[in-house]
Amino acid sequence: MRTMSQKDEIVAVIIEMIGALPQPPAQRATPETNIARDLGLDSLAVMNLVMQLEDRFDVSMPMDRLAEVQTIDDLAVTIADLQGG
Amino acid sequence: MAILDKFKPQQAAYTAMKTTGRDPFSVCFDEVVTPSEAVLKGRRIILLGTNNYLGLTFDRECIQDAVAAVRQAGTGTTGSRIANGTYGDHAQLERRLAAFYGCRSAMVFSTGYQANLGILSTVAGRGDTILIDADSHASIYDGCRLGGAEVIRFRHNDPDDLHRRLRRLGDAPGNRLIVVEGIYSMLGDTAPLTEIAAVKREWGASLLVDEAHSLGVLGETGRGLTEEAGVMDDVDFIVGTFSKSLGAVGGFCVSNLPDFDVLRVVCRPYMFTASLPSAVIASVTRALAHVHERPELRERLSRNAHRLYRGLAAEGFVLGPRVSPIVSIRLPSSEVAIAFWNALLDAGIYLNLALPPATPDNAPLLRSSVSAAHSDDQIDAALEAMVGIGRSLGVIAAPARRARDDQRAGVRLGEATWGQPGHGPARVAVTGS
Ligand SMILES: Cc1ncc(COP(=O)(O)O)c(C=O)c1O
Numbered sequence: 221m222r223t224m225s226q227k228d229e230i231v232a233v234i235i236e237m238i239g240a241l242p243q244p245p246a247q248r249a250t251p252e253t254n255i256a257r258d259l260g261l262d263s264l265a266v267m268n269l270v271m272q273l274e275d276r277f278d279v280s281m282p283m284d285r286l287a288e289v290q291t292i293d294d295l296a297v298t299i300a301d302l303q304g305g
Numbered sequence: 306m307a308i309l310d311k312f313k314p315q316q317a318a319y320t321a322m323k324t325t326g327r328d329p330f331s332v333c334f335d336e337v338v339t340p341s342e343a344v345l346k347g348r349r350i351i352l353l354g355t356n357n358y359l360g361l362t363f364d365r366e367c368i369q370d371a372v373a374a375v376r377q378a379g380t381g382t383t384g385s386r387i388a389n390g391t392y393g394d395h396a397q398l399e400r401r402l403a404a405f406y407g408c409r410s411a412m413v414f415s416t417g418y419q420a421n422l423g424i425l426s427t428v429a430g431r432g433d434t435i436l437i438d439a440d441s442h443a444s445i446y447d448g449c450r451l452g453g454a455e456v457i458r459f460r461h462n463d464p465d466d467l468h469r470r471l472r473r474l475g476d477a478p479g480n481r482l483i484v485v486e487g488i489y490s491m492l493g494d495t496a497p498l499t500e501i502a503a504v505k506r507e508w509g510a511s512l513l514v515d516e517a518h519s520l521g522v523l524g525e526t527g528r529g530l531t532e533e534a535g536v537m538d539d540v541d542f543i544v545g546t547f548s549k550s551l552g553a554v555g556g557f558c559v560s561n562l563p564d565f566d567v568l569r570v571v572c573r574p575y576m577f578t579a580s581l582p583s584a585v586i587a588s589v590t591r592a593l594a595h596v597h598e599r600p601e602l603r604e605r606l607s608r609n610a611h612r613l614y615r616g617l618a619a620e621g622f623v624l625g626p627r628v629s630p631i632v633s634i635r636l637p638s639s640e641v642a643i644a645f646w647n648a649l650l651d652a653g654i655y656l657n658l659a660l661p662p663a664t665p666d667n668a669p670l671l672r673s674s675v676s677a678a679h680s681d682d683q684i685d686a687a688l689e690a691m692v693g694i695g696r697s698l699g700v701i702a703a704p705a706r707r708a709r710d711d712q713r714a715g716v717r718l719g720e721a722t723w724g725q726p727g728h729g730p731a732r733v734a735v736t737g738s
Pocket of ligand 1: 417419421518555556
């Protein structure tokens with residue numbers, strides 16, 4: 221079973237990775253941040269970020285799952301799910 | 306909100322581009338005169354962006370056969386292959402394609418796009434996983450969306466990343482299908498097929514290679530990258546198109562799988578669209594014979610590709626990682642790319658403008674495709690125009706300056722360094738690597 225703290229840890233890693241991007245967003249990301257809309261990232265930058273996360277958590281995110289992700293929290297839930305599965 | 310309002314951002318970008326020059330998406334030639342020349346607004350221009358790799362669009366024999374076929378079989382089949390659209394010529398072309406590849410079966414589709422749509426959506430189904438190169442052509446992405454398989458992207462041309470992703474799948478049920486391209490259409494780079502075939506074998510996956518840009522271009526007999534890399538036995542499906550080196554329109558898939566022909570009654574993009582007119586089948590059949598019988602076309606193409614690539618590299622342009630008939634120049638911004646493209650057209654050279662986000666690494670590109678039909682003079686004229694405009698736009702340095710700039714010649718895109726405003730020189734990798 222996935223625990224809350226596991227998901228929260230993933231959220232923290234995602235936020236940290238976003239902060240370390242070559243062109244980080246002006247405002248610090250939060251779990252509610254919409255990845256495509258609020259971070260000023262183009263689709264390629266989003267893909268690269270996702271691939272970095274996939275390596276970090278040793279998962280692959282199928283494209284249909286990715287399509288449902290909007291916020292950083294959604295992304296963390298998906299990664300936690302894939303890890304648990 | 307009106308139904309098309311969702312496209313406001315694209316509309317705005319398109320309008321902005323049109324105000325800075327011509328509309329690159331609707332160049333309309335008065336006349337296309339030869340495989341390498343057209344007339345645009347009354348002026349002769351050199352065509353350097355048409356994927357007409359072997360220059361067969363005006364081949365005398367191809368035209369003769371097409372004319373004979375249109376007279377004999379009429380202008381269209383008016384139906385799909387399974388309804389009323391299989392003529393003897395379709396079946397014969399399929400046999401010729403199978404023989405050309407040394408494969409058991411071949412299936413002809415109405416376009417290359419539909420071949421990918423059909424094969425990918427059908428051979429992999431619910432419970433299966435398709436692993437595609439992140440830089441795949443739109444038809445591969447769309448074919449994946451049409452089917453029920455899970456789709457996972459791996460980093461462009463990165464067999465290690467592919468390996469990791471197969472490992473992550475573990476022993477989950479379902480088949481795995483790996484999809485790569487022979488030559489990638491934006492930069493002209495090729496897949497590391499030997500390594501990918503090894504990963505495929507290790508994990509017991511199936512492998513599909515889209516040879517759209519490599520049929521008739523690579524390999525001892527023109528079969529493509531699969532042949533060049535010597536991995537015919539490892540590739541389960543080869544997809545290709547008639548719309549580039551074969552100079553017509555249509556697509557195909559060949560395979561050695563014993564039950565391949567069942568796809569004819571389950572593959573919807575094959576079943577529910579009209580089959581190709583006989584005239585197209587006839588010219589394609591002849592063009593395929595040319596690939597086989599006239600290796601000198603491939604040699605000429607290769608010579609022309611080297612001439613353009615070397616010439617541009619020597620001037621300091623940043624190009625794709627390998628010499629191929631697709632020669633792409635990387636430019637620092639979309640504004641420069643659009644200005645460059647317009648200036649080239651003014652100078653009588655037509656090629657492709659590729660803008661983000663449709664390009665690897667989001668780099669604006671000027672994409673040339675060289676043809677066996679180009680003369681040395683045409684390649685040199687294009688080179689001269691590109692160098693002149695490149696200098697005046699500051700994309701490359703003038704000769705005196707370049708001499709000091711120490712050997713930038715031959716810079717490869719995969720290892721290029723770019724000065725980015727505010728960030729100093731940054732290492733730029735080919736997408737995903
Ligand atoms: C890699 C690749 N696959 C498939 C296609 C589709 O081919 P067609 O133009 O025959 O539909 C293209 C070309 O557009 C392509 O570049």
